[in-house]
Amino acid sequence: MQSVIILAAENKKLRAANKKVKKKRQKKKSYISKGGVLSALEVQEAQREVVIEEEVRNQAIKQLGQLRRIRAPRKCNICKSLEYIARTCLERQ
Numbered sequence: 001m002q003s004v005i006i007l008a009a010e011n012k013k014l015r016a017a018n019k020k021v022k023k024k025r026q027k028k029k030s031y032i033s034k035g036g037v038l039s040a041l042e043v044q045e046a047q048r049e050v051v052i053e054e055e056v057r058n059q060a061i062k063q064l065g066q067l068r069r070i071r072a073p074r075k076c077n078i079c080k081s082l083e084y085i086a087r088t089c090l091e092r093q
Helices: 004-026 042-062
Strands: 029-032 036-039
Touching: 036 042
Parallel strands: none
Antiparallel strands: 029 036
16 A cells, blocks of 8 residues: 555656656757847757758859869888789788
8 A cells, every 4th residue: 555655656756747847848949158049940940041051062062073082092001002002012921
C-alpha cells in the first residue's frame, strides 16, 4: 500500500515537471546580445536568408571556376621522387 502512495506522489511530481517543460517549449524565443528577443518566425526567416546567401555565393564561385582543385604532382612515398611512384620505386625491396 505504501508503494502505491509513493508512486502516486512521484507521478504528481513528474506531471508538474512535465507541465513546466511544456510551457518552456511553447515560449520559442531566442535572446540576442543587443537586439532583444526574436520570435521563432524571425529566427527561421533569418536562417532562410543565410541559406539563400550561401547558395548565391556557391553559385558565383562555381561560375568563376574557383571550386576546381588542382592536384599536387604524384610522388614516390618511399624516396619522395617526382619521377615515379612507390610501386615502381628503385629503393623498394
